Amino acid sequence: MGALLHELFLQPFAEFGFMRRALVGVTAIALGSVPVGVFLMLRRMSLTGDAMAHAILPGAAVGFLVAGLSLPAMTIGGLVAGMMVAVAAGFVARSTLLLEDASLAAFYLISLALGVLIVSLRGSNVDLMHVLFGTVLALDNAALLLLASISTITLLALAFLYRAMVMECVDPAFLGSVSRSSAVAHYGFLLLAVLNLVGGFHALGTLMAVGMMILPAAAARFWATRLHTIIAVAIGIALASGYGGLLLSYHFDLPSGPAIILTTGLAYLASMVVGRVSSLRAHLFPPRHLAA
Amino acid sequence: MNAQRPSAARVSSVAPTAAPPTQGAEVALCNLTLGHDRHPAVHHVEARLEPGSLTALVGPNGSGKSTLLRGIMGELRPMTGQVVLQGAARGRIAYLPQLSRIDRSFPLTVSELVASGLWHLTGIFGGLRADGRARLSEALAAVGMAGSEARSIAALSGGQMQRILFARVLLQDAPLILLDEPFAAIDERTTDDLLDLIDAWHAEGRTVVAVLHDLDMVRARFPNAMLLAREIVAHGPSGAVLSEANLARARARLAAAAQATPDVCEIGEAAPAPALRAVGGEGL
Numbered sequence: 001m002g003a004l005l006h007e008l009f010l011q012p013f014a015e016f017g018f019m020r021r022a023l024v025g026v027t028a029i030a031l032g033s034v035p036v037g038v039f040l041m042l043r044r045m046s047l048t049g050d051a052m053a054h055a056i057l058p059g060a061a062v063g064f065l066v067a068g069l070s071l072p073a074m075t076i077g078g079l080v081a082g083m084m085v086a087v088a089a090g091f092v093a094r095s096t097l098l099l100e101d102a103s104l105a106a107f108y109l110i111s112l113a114l115g116v117l118i119v120s121l122r123g124s125n126v127d128l129m130h131v132l133f134g135t136v137l138a139l140d141n142a143a144l145l146l147l148a149s150i151s152t153i154t155l156l157a158l159a160f161l162y163r164a165m166v167m168e169c170v171d172p173a174f175l176g177s178v179s180r181s182s183a184v185a186h187y188g189f190l191l192l193a194v195l196n197l198v199g200g201f202h203a204l205g206t207l208m209a210v211g212m213m214i215l216p217a218a219a220a221r222f223w224a225t226r227l228h229t230i231i232a233v234a235i236g237i238a239l240a241s242g243y244g245g246l247l248l249s250y251h252f253d254l255p256s257g258p259a260i261i262l263t264t265g266l267a268y269l270a271s272m273v274v275g276r277v278s279s280l281r282a283h284l285f286p287p288r289h290l291a292a
Numbered sequence: 293m294n295a296q297r298p299s300a301a302r303v304s305s306v307a308p309t310a311a312p313p314t315q316g317a318e319v320a321l322c323n324l325t326l327g328h329d330r331h332p333a334v335h336h337v338e339a340r341l342e343p344g345s346l347t348a349l350v351g352p353n354g355s356g357k358s359t360l361l362r363g364i365m366g367e368l369r370p371m372t373g374q375v376v377l378q379g380a381a382r383g384r385i386a387y388l389p390q391l392s393r394i395d396r397s398f399p400l401t402v403s404e405l406v407a408s409g410l411w412h413l414t415g416i417f418g419g420l421r422a423d424g425r426a427r428l429s430e431a432l433a434a435v436g437m438a439g440s441e442a443r444s445i446a447a448l449s450g451g452q453m454q455r456i457l458f459a460r461v462l463l464q465d466a467p468l469i470l471l472d473e474p475f476a477a478i479d480e481r482t483t484d485d486l487l488d489l490i491d492a493w494h495a496e497g498r499t500v501v502a503v504l505h506d507l508d509m510v511r512a513r514f515p516n517a518m519l520l521a522r523e524i525v526a527h528g529p530s531g532a533v534l535s536e537a538n539l540a541r542a543r544a545r546l547a548a549a550a551q552a553t554p555d556v557c558e559i560g561e562a563a564p565a566p567a568l569r570a571v572g573g574e575g576l
Contacts, residue, residue, distance in 0.1 A: 166400065174394075178412065
């Protein structure tokens with residue numbers, strides 16, 4: 001029995017360095033992306049996150065066109081493109097109020113098509129798959145260092161800006177009246193979102209990176225009601241899903257990026273059904289006693 | 293009207309920081325034009341609000357009341373002219389936004405939201421010390437929400453939400469208080485309690501400006517009024533400002549302003565219709 005458990009849950013990581021690296025990478029992504037995702041969700045910006053994630057693609061693709069599968073070139077390209085769309089999305093939201101979701105959808109469709117086109121100009125289908133779905137099983141030292149740096153920067157920045165970011169969500173007009181930190185909180189947050197999407201892009205690909213942000217956050221809302229508990233639960237779900245997804249991909253020979261995101265998605269669906277807070281279960285079988 | 297006096301008494305007794313009368317701020321609006329995206333919403337406003345004055349800002353929908361308040365607060369940059377504040381540094385203005393501008397579904401507790409009223413002491417990073425917590429509890433008691441610290445703001449009714457937002461204003465202890473439609477969709481009992489708080493602030497010498505719609509309330513409880521229709525129609529003692537003649541002028545000016553905008557002119561002789569439509573459509 002013990003041997004079986006060992007073989008199922010530990011041996012893949014004990015035996016293969018690439019599995020250990022993948023686990024480290026996924027952990028770093030979970031620690032950085034998830035808190036950002038919680039704020040994205042609470043600000044009803046999930047779709048904006050999606051648009052930014054897609055917008056990174058043509059930027060990274062230009063980096064690829066110039067330098068091939070080079071980490072720095074694709075990172076810088078992705079950052080520049082992501083920030084441009086983040087700022088443009090904010091501008092669109094202010095000036096054309098009614099069309100915001102349509103504009104974002106348009107942004108990301110155009111970005112996706114452009115990105116695929118640029119990668120195909122120079123690279124093979126394999127390169128395209130790398131860019132779209134990531135290479136979580138082939139993370140080298142430089143990539144791991146990048147992911148870890150991004151999550152470190154994210155956690156430090158969040159610790160410093162937390163109060164301003166909360167007020168920017170709840171009552172932005174009040175924040176503007178007591179502090180000048182409003183703009184810093186807003187653009188700092190967008191920058192963090194782009195940074196984490198670019199980091200996630202290397203491991204999970206442009207299409208999947210945003211999943212690690214939004215899905216754990218959405219799942220955690222069914223379990224917790226305070227902001228810090230939502231963030232804690234979401235990080236737990238993301239870590240468990242990262243680990244579980246890697247195991248699934250190992251044992252059943254599945255592509256790892258999709259396996260991780262699907263595991264997170266399953267956690268979301270399960271939370272929606274049986275979660276503690278306004279889940280299906282709570283709606284169908286309301287608790288008879290007063291929940292504290 | 294005076295049935296709720298006890299809460300006012302409680303307020304003055306729990307505001308030890310204001311024991312010597314607060315020096316209210318003076319607000320001077322000099323040729324002030326404000327608007328959004330190059331469309332002016334209020335034009336060339338000239339006015340002075342005395343230190344310690346209590347002023348109701350009234351006018352039809354779309355007359356620029358909230359815009360003017362946001363201009364005084366500093367959220368909107370003037371297109372022309374300026375706002376000159378004396379006795380209230382930026383960051384020391386207590387601003388209560390319309391309830392609709394606050395995201396009440398955000399997972400936050402009452403004490404977390406109300407404690408933001410101590411921002412001038414804690415800043416972005418500082419903690420709440422014991423005396424801060426005590427002041428928070430006192431402020432909640434003063435608005436009739438004692439012991440609600442740990443409740444989620446999502447579980448509050450509109451009236452309870454407005455009460456805790458008034459508690460936040462109490463904590464801000466500011467020389468200038470700006471309230472944007474504090475009584476929209478609030479029941480009578482809550483309105484009376486909160487009006488008593490406003491009276492207490494007035495008695496302490498703070499300068500208070502409130503956007504209001506209930507003209508009877510303004511006549512009864514607010515010494516001064518400013519009637520707005522994209523410009524100042526009248527400003528002074530409430531009784532004189534809210535005369536039928538002035539109110540009719542305000543409506544007419546707003547209708548004329550709306551008709552002057554090009555996209556509502558195509559209806560021709562049906563004069564009242566475009567005016568009504570445009571006024572309703574402004575929706576501040």
